[in-house]
């Protein structure tokens with residue numbers, strides 16, 4: 347059976363004045379794949395991701411996300427994807443239930459569907475006792491797990507995660523990744539940036555950006571073999587130093 351490609355990027359470029367932040371990057375991502383998008387600070391990850399989620403127009407090149415063009419079909423892209431980041435996830439001054447209701451509404455879900463999804467999410471995450479607590483009062487790890495579930499409320503084809511586990515303890519990060527695996531097993535494609543190299547090991551494939559270019563892209567196993575490394579941390583350091 348032919349594997350479905352849900353992200354196709356060819357020569358995608360973003361220029362700010364005379365500075366090239368993203369330089370002709372090309373890659374494909376398959377349905378249900380966990381694709382790690384790595385790079386040192388300032389490598390161009392966020393700039394690339396903004397083009398893919400339809401909030402920044404590329405300078406040149408092409409990209410198709412969930413079947414839609416990043417130049418002309420950005421509204422369709424936004425409806426087909428989920429997004430969460432460490433910096434923006436949920437509203438601290440709304441309760442867990444209110445956040446779910448709010449985002450469900452934004453994603454265009456019916457009241458009934460929101461209610462069903464809300465009950466399911468609260469049960470799955472064991473949040474019965476805090477369903478009516480303000481999100482701001484919850485530990486960061488809980489917030490991030492709820493935010494991830496909320497980003498999946500509308501059953502998006504692809505979810506973009508921008509450093510989703512920043513600042514979270516290792517046990518909670520592990521639990522977070524179990525949620526990522528579950529979503530991927532259900533066919534959701536995961537596009538994730540991270541600075542944690544143990545998380546890079548959990549991805550099906552990893553791309554590594556250096557100064558706007560994708561310098562390496564393969565499975566963690568192949569990358570380690572290619573660079574003669576025993577860890578993704580070592581691969582990353584070798585590339586970032588070269």
Ligand SMILES: Nc1ncnc2c1ncn2[C@@H]1O[C@H](COP(=O)(O)OP(=O)(O)OP(=O)(O)O)[C@@H](O)[C@H]1O
Pocket residue numbers: 362365367385386387388389390391392393394
């Ligand atoms: N609007 C902008 N105007 C000019 N330069 C920009 C703009 N946005 C980003 N840049 C520059 O582009 C480069 C890539 O930034 P970007 O935020 O994409 O990196 P990143 O890989 O996401 O880094 P981090 O891990 O720190 O988030 C940086 O040098 C940044 O200063």
